[in-house]
Amino acid sequence: MKAFFNKYLHNSITLCVVLSFMINFIIEAVSRRSVLLCFDFITDSPMTFLYNTFLIFFTFSIAYLVKRRIFVYVMVSIFWLSIGITNGVILSYRTTPFTVTDLALLESVMSIIPNYLNTFQMVLVGVAALLVVLALTLVFFFMPKHKQKINYKKSVLGVLLLGLAMYGSTSLAINQNWVSTYFGNLGYAYRDYGFPYCFVNTWLNTGISSPNGYSEAAIKGIFTEEELEELNTIPVSAGGEERRPNVIMLQLESFFDPTLMEALSFSEDPVPNFRKLKENYSTGFLTVPSIGAGTANTEFEVLSGMRVRFFGPGEYPYKSVLKDKTCESIAYDLKRIGYGTHAIHNHRGAFYGRNKVFPNMGFDTFTSLEYMNNVTKTPKNWAKDRVLTDEILAALKSTVSEDLVYTISVQGHGQYPDMRLIEPKITMSGIQAESDAYAFEYYVQQIHEMDEFIGALTEALKAFDEDTVLVMYGDHLPSLNIKDSDLVNKTVYQTEYVIWDNFGLKKEDKNLYSYQLSAEVLNQIGIHDGVLTKFHQQHKEDPMYLSNLKALQYDMLYGKEYIYGGINPFATTDMKMGVKEIKVDRVVEVGKKLYIKGQNFTPFSKITIGDKVLDTIFLDPSVLGLLEEVKPEDVSKMKVSQVEKNNEILSTTE
Known part of the structure; x- marks a missing residue:
């Protein structure tokens, strides 16, 4: 090995090239969970693989600015291998790959690790982390330094030239379609463009880019003069006999109708209440921005009417722009006409930073798990959803006005077990692998209980002496390795919604995107206030619909707020935790x-x-x-x- 090193790897550039290739190969093999699939990636997309190798090579260049080069080689190698292996582990639990945003969510992720890993696995992770720290410490203090004096002018020039080469190769890779700046599907992008490029992209590419020709005239030109006048008119609360209905939005964790899986059969209907509601009330498929994870982004789209894919790849607006900026939402729009606004979630109030984000989205109260009693848990330690019925009723009774109650469920959350934890009430067939069958079997039991909660909630609302509309939908499909070809509707990006009411709304079935759902609900009950509400209701068929939506999002969150006359009209609410x-x-x-x-x-x-x-x-x-x-x-x-x-x-x- 010493002779091999002296002959072939003694040159530091050669060493970095070899390390970069090996690291990239390991990362892609772990990501695909197959060495053979990694070879397929190299043979199918050799230039993409080489580009990613060069990106890793570029990060080694900082070694030329210090004498402890071996320490830098080890540190950079551990960095890339750590995030690459983390991506592989994450993909075994969900379908969304590892992004820089996940680092921003680290505190929230740490709190739910016990739901995914057992004690022994967590101990192994801790031991591995300690070993890495120990190895870096030993390398730093005991590995030899570079003997020759560093020529800093030459070294800095070399790093700058490598940076220019990196910039040029990136432009070439984009122009030659080896990689892309648009990630229509984050999972597919990581698979097609390589982990290093995509991971770095989730760090550098955030927010919404300024649209071409951005100006006050362009933004206001999206609407007619009559619509602009309506937007600038302050709506009046109905009050008295003209009271509007309460609006309850129920986001159901990982909920979908499992009979949409073509190959599966069940001993009984897993979701009879939801199916009955679909038969009698407005329903359709709902296209959501994520699969297997990403609850907060579906939630953001429904609340705001904004499209997440206009933001950076893998970005969570809750953890970026909404941390310190208010955002127009269905809550703000309904507050303007006299509604009380409430959020409910049977999980941690600080998860995704909701306790700090919801005041920037117009909520008066937020009832999280910490404000609930009589909570029962699933075998995987998630709160069961039946506790939400009383919490929703308490929110409705807490004011004399009409209310918006936005409720986020958690019972259907993964990870799902690969062994039988509970005796199933509903048996199923059609899945060959035993561990996959146990996972799906467990999932079906949970959503069956969620369906029972839906039945109990609708019965309770029937007896509630106020007009109420209840919107129910799944936030995304579960992380159960479901493929497009497995489904009747042929896409893993669709769940379903249903709009129940107790005062006789007309049934109108249509397929929607999650960012259109709130506007559709408000349209059915005759409410047309709010910029994006009006935009979705009246401009959905426009040829420039999506590009105009992106322009409005940029103007509202990052631009000069021309649509509001240059002044953001939404003040952070003095939100109270809990209604009791x-x-x-x-x-x-x-x-x-x-x-x-x-x-x-x-x-x-x-x-x-x-x-x-x-x-x-x-x-x-x-x-x-x-x-x-x-x-x-x-x-x-x-x-x-x-x-x-x-x-x-x-x-x-x-």
Whole structure:
């Protein structure tokens, strides 16, 4: 090996070329979970593979600026191998590949790792991470430095020339269609254009690019003069006898009708309530932006009327632009005409940063898992959806006005087990591999329970003495290796929706995109307020429909807000966590133990003093016990906070 190294790899450029090729090969083999498929990729797209190899080679160039070159070689190699292997692991759990956005979601991802990995697997991951850190430390301190003096002028010039070569090769690769700047399908893009290029693209390509000819005249020219006048007119709340219906939107996690799988048969209908609703109310296929994951992006499209694919590949607007900017949404539009606006989710309030994003989308309240009692869990530790019925009714009853209640379910969430965890109520046939059959069997049991929740919710709303429209839809297909060819409708990017009501809306079946759904619902109940609501309702058939939608999105979020007259009209709401007020009535002492008595406590209620969370036991919704001692003078300072599992305080009693 020493002789081989001295003869062929002693030259640092040669070494970097070999390392780059080997790393790229390993990354693509892991991504495809097959060495043979990696060879197919190389033979089918040799220039794409070589371009990605050159991209990795370029990252090694920083070694020429330091003396610890071996350390840089090891560090860069570990970086690429780590993210490449991570991508392979992620693809075994979902269909969406690893992106830079996933790093922004790291805190949220860490909180749900126990739902995917067992304790032994998590220990292995931890040991592997420690070994990597140890290896880097040893290499840094004990590997020899470069002996020759560095000529920094020559080295910097060399790196700059490599950068120009990288820029030129990228332009050539795009012009020759070896890679593309447009990712219609993120999974297919990673497969066709290679992991290194696509991963870097998700870092550099974010936001929405400025449209050609962007100007005030161009933006306002999308609408007629009459439409512009209507947009600038402040709507009046109906009130009195002209009361409008409540609007409930129910986003069902990974929900779809499994009988759409052509090869499968079931002992009984897995979703009888949903099917009955489809037969009697407006329905159709709903094209969503993701498969197997990406709940927040379907949610964003439905709420805002915006198309996610105009943003960077793999981007989550919740984790980018919406962190510090308000965005027109169905919530803001309905608030303008007097609606109360509520969000509900039976999972962590901080997941996807919803507790900080929803105030920028117009919500008055947000009830997350931390504000719920009587929650039961699935064998994979997700909250079951039946708890949502009472939460939806509580939101409707919390105001005297009409209400928008946007509800996000979680029960159908993966990962699905490869062994039998529960005795199935519904049996099925048509899947050959036993582990795949167990996963699908488990999934079917969960969505059958979700369907029972749908039945209970519609029955409860029938008895509710207010006109109400309930929109139900799946956010994406489950991560169960479903292919286009497996489905009756021949695309994995479609779920279904149904629009139920208790006051006699006409049944109108049509296929929609998720960014059109809210506008369609509002159109059916006679509401036409809001820029994108009006745009989708009146311009869906325009030849320039998509390009004009992109221009409006750019103007609203990144441009000069011409459509609003240059001033963003949407102020961040003072959103309250939970609709039920959590109260502290008194502190009592029993046998030298302190207890807080109050109202609407949950298992996530903790006694706090300032920002310090004290050791607390939840006894029931009216009693919390303190499990540690406090100074007598601090007793009067004790409050109750809702604390999520990562110890983030979501709210505190006054």
